[in-house]
Amino acid sequence: MNTRTIEKLSILADAAKYDVSCSSSGSKRKNENGGLGNASGMGICHAYTEDGRCVSLLKILLTNHCIYDCAYCISRKSNDVRRAAFTIDEVVDLTISFYRRNYIEGLFLSSGIFKNADYTMERLVKIAQKLRTEHRFNGYIHLKAIPGASEDLLHQAGLYADRLSMNIEMPTSEGLALLAPDKKREDMVQPMKYLKKAIAENIDSKSASNRSRLFLPAGQSTQMVVGATKETDWDVLGIATEFYQKMKLKRVYYSGYVPVSNDKRLPSVGTPVPFIRENRLYQADWLLRFYGFRVGELLSPATPQLEMEIDPKLSWALKNMQVFPVDINSADYQLLIKVPGLGLESARKICTARRFGRLNWEHLKKMGVMINKVRYFLICDKDYERKDWQPEQIRSFILNGGASKYKAAFSAQLQLF
Structure with a gap:
């Protein structure tokens, strides 16, 4: 690995750490004909599987260049940080090289926005396609869907990736308009609707023919930043429940706001969201999905925040x-x-x-x-x-x-x- 690639890896792996929506579940991509890796029932990126195993992935950005200036994002265009971008072949080579060294079991690939949504999404798709078709890589691939990308590119991504995640970023449209005025909530929601429909159609076609190609076997997920705006836990869990029900998401991830800016619209730099709040939201999310609880049983408008002291x-x-x-x-x-x-x-x-x-x-x-x-x-x-x-x-x-x-x-x- 040359010095420039190592430098890029340092920059783009560090920039990717703020994205927490990077664990897999439910993918059953089998290894056939002597290919590389598999993604059978595994979690990715130092996540824990049901049997207690810890597994990992190469988690990087394709680039931290971005045309947007979201106040909460370390890669926003106005931020004075070192910039870098991988080529398609560099990401493919890194993934194969790291896999052969037994460092990783898959790839989590996100990106800043180069020129526009389709230009960036096309490159993410080409990376996954090259891994699957040229290198016969059967390990887990999780791609970040780019808001505003065309349905054709989303469909291609679904044929090669195990999971796509379309981050809604802020819990509400009002919060998004405040901190990321260049982005539109509909550009995030519409791709989710398309992927929900495509996943359902693929399941139906598989029941008719076992030869049907896998399409997002681990489904889709999303992530929202908590604490950068004033939404309560009542708001956050209500929105998460709506996405679970309407979009059939596999996971909603909660990312506590990390102070990266002195922007007056944000909480002060010295007040990061306590990690325990993230933890409580995940615990409540688990109760809603697997234990039969409703949001109204855990919280109410009168008591909108989860207790920090007890679960x-x-x-x-x-x-x-x-x-x-x-x-x-x-x-x-x-x-x-x-x-x-x-x-x-x-x-x-x-x-x-x-x-x-x-x-x-x-x-x-x-x-x-x-x-x-x-x-x-x-x-x-x-x-x-x-x-x-x-x-x-x-x-x-x-x-x-x-x-x-x-x-x-x-x-x-x-x-x-």
């Missing part, structure tokens, strides 16, 4: 103690997964195990259940005499590990386990 499920449970305790030996699956400290897999194990006999706390421990958290919300076989603990007491026990003014009474009751 959203625990917060909900403490506000709805009339639901608890639930009997571990009779509660249905949908109720069990709402218990703080019980995940989807634990709830499935419980439902399976109790077919063979009544469960107690010892059984739950063997399943790996966090007893110190679930004990406030469950009743087990031969349960102890339950005291009517108040939500603030339970909150204190969980946060402090029992180290509160109620600790003595609580410890005495634990002796009855």
Whole structure:
């Protein structure tokens, strides 16, 4: 690798770190006829798969030159940063070279906008096409769709990439107009609509013919910057839910605003969004997608922000103690997964195990259940005499590990386990 390529890699890999929408799920691209790599059920870019494996990808920008001047973006045209651009062949060669060295398992490729949307999107497509057709590369490829790109280029991208992500950037149109006045929300939404339709049509055609070519097997995703504008968590999760329902997205990613500018429209440079806010949004997102919760159960216009001190499920449970305790030996699956400290897999194990006999706390421990958290919300076989603990007491026990003014009474009751 020559010195200039290394310099470009340093610049464009660093510039790509602000894009967080870079993990895969659901792709089943198989390796055939002696090609390179595969993307079978893997996550990408130092993400963790369901079985705990950590996998990685080459995550770079094609260029950090950009015709836009978005206030929140490190690559905006008015920013005084070093600029660089890869050629198509340089990205292809880097990907193959890194894969052969076992550094990566795929490619995440985004870009600033060169001249216009189609000019840039065409180059991203050519890179994916060359990897697939000339090098028979079957590893994971995630391309960033460029707002305003033509449907023809989006379709070509979908034939070679496992996933496309079209970032909406700001949660609302008003926020986008404030911080990126050159961009239009419709240029982001319309491609999502097209990709949703194309994915559905491809699924239908595959059912008719097994020879149908893969089209975005890992679907599409988006990303929004949180904290650069005044939208609340209530706003953000409501918008995410709408995109999940209407666009059938696989993921919505939440990127806490990182101060990169003194622009007066932005929060001050010294006040980055706390990482814990990102974390809470992802936890709430998980509850909405997999646990049957609705946004209105977690937040409301009167209480529009997620609690930073405790996770959203625990917060909900403490506000709805009339639901608890639930009997571990009779509660249905949908109720069990709402218990703080019980995940989807634990709830499935419980439902399976109790077919063979009544469960107690010892059984739950063997399943790996966090007893110190679930004990406030469950009743087990031969349960102890339950005291009517108040939500603030339970909150204190969980946060402090029992180290509160109620600790003595609580410890005495634990002796009855």
